[in-house]
Amino acid sequence: NAGVTQTPKFRVLKTGQSMTLLCAQDMNHEYMYWYRQDPGMGLRLIHYSVGEGTTAKGEVPDGYNVSRLKKQNFLLGLESAAPSQTSVYFCASRPGQGESQPQHFGDGTRLSIL
């Protein structure tokens, strides 16, 4: 049982390049989330999804797009990367039911924009 898997683990981009981060979960979870983590600021929610085919904006959505075409996958896209998007990106998922169920996190993607 792999849990939440993020690919790639590391990436260096040039300003203006585009890329897609992939999150896959094998726990049949309904809810999926994308966060960024920057020093001194904690985890901030970028976008989230409450089920296949749905997406919603979080706290810091500008410059990012997402898609949830399949229940197990949640993709985060950067159309035109900027140095301000240098960060560690975490994906998380949780079941649709169960009040006490926590979010489960992937190992993160370390992204540097030059």
Add this chain to the structure above:
Amino acid sequence: GQNIDQPTEMTATEGAIVQINCTYQTSGFNGLFWYQQHAGEAPTFLSYNVLDGLEEKGRFSSFLSRSKGYSYLLLKELQMKDSASYLCAVRDKDYKLSFGAGTTVTVRA
């Protein structure tokens, strides 16, 4: 939205007890979570509180007072492996989490 405050750093000695406080101001409280995050790793779930009171899980306990907007995580019998960042997170009615900046705990021998 949520405003969540926790201390930036704490240092304690192996075998001691450390209490990490978290205060929050929220619109639509629906539970509070504590996560542990070792450097360079993913956050991992430690505890969940939705009602007032103390939840105990082995060496770790978490307390919640909803009327005061206050929680703490208590780490007992500290071990070197407990050196990590501890994240307080408040959940809203839409099941979204808002995280504090984290408290880095350093355990000294």
